[in-house]
Amino acid sequence: MSVEENNQGTAAGAGRRSFSGLGFVSTFSGGPNIKNFLQEFKDAAKLDKWTDEEMVFALPLRLREEAATFFRENVRNRDLSKFEEIEKALLDRFQPREQPTENLRKLIHSIQLPTESVRAFASRIEALSYKNGSGVAKG
Numbered sequence: 001m002s003v004e005e006n007n008q009g010t011a012a013g014a015g016r017r018s019f020s021g022l023g024f025v026s027t028f029s030g031g032p033n034i035k036n037f038l039q040e041f042k043d044a045a046k047l048d049k050w051t052d053e054e055m056v057f058a059l060p061l062r063l064r065e066e067a068a069t070f071f072r073e074n075v076r077n078r079d080l081s082k083f084e085e086i087e088k089a090l091l092d093r094f095q096p097r098e099q100p101t102e103n104l105r106k107l108i109h110s111i112q113l114p115t116e117s118v119r120a121f122a123s124r125i126e127a128l129s130y131k132n133g134s135g136v137a138k139g
Contacts, residue, residue: 021048022058030066034094037062038087055083067094103128 021044028037041062045055060071070093071086080086107128112121 017050017054018048019050019054019058021045022061025062027062027064028067029064030070030094032094032096034090038090052083056081056086059083059086070094 025040025044026037028034041055041059045058050058060068063071067090070090074093075086075089078089080089107125110121110125110128112118116124
């Protein structure tokens with residue numbers, strides 16, 4: 001192959017996007033590690049400089065089992081076309097949620113820790129009360 005032919009081949013391939021980073025992204029089958037999976041995926045996308053459209057195209061290639069089924073039946077049927085929308089749908093489905101009763105138990109049994117300032121303790125109580133839906137807006 002001549003240098004000229006090689007340069008033409010390189011120029012022809014210049015518009016192609018690399019998906020080499022996709023191979024380093026773990027597959028996701030469902031479960032609580034959705035945030036880690038999405039971060040790996042976004043890191044690969046950033047490394048390879050994918051567009052939003054390319055991210056939407058590449059994501060289902062790393063989904064398996066329950067996650068793949070959810071994507072096919074919910075994401076595609078809802079016609080979500082932006083990665084941010086798909087990411088939110090996956091987080092809503094797979095991210096673990098704290099149970100309200102657990103938050104209430106933590107709130108009721110909260111005590112100030114020996115090394116905790118009053119201000120830090122108050123912040124912790126306030127955060128727990130908001131998680132429990134009983135937070136009071138500051139005025």
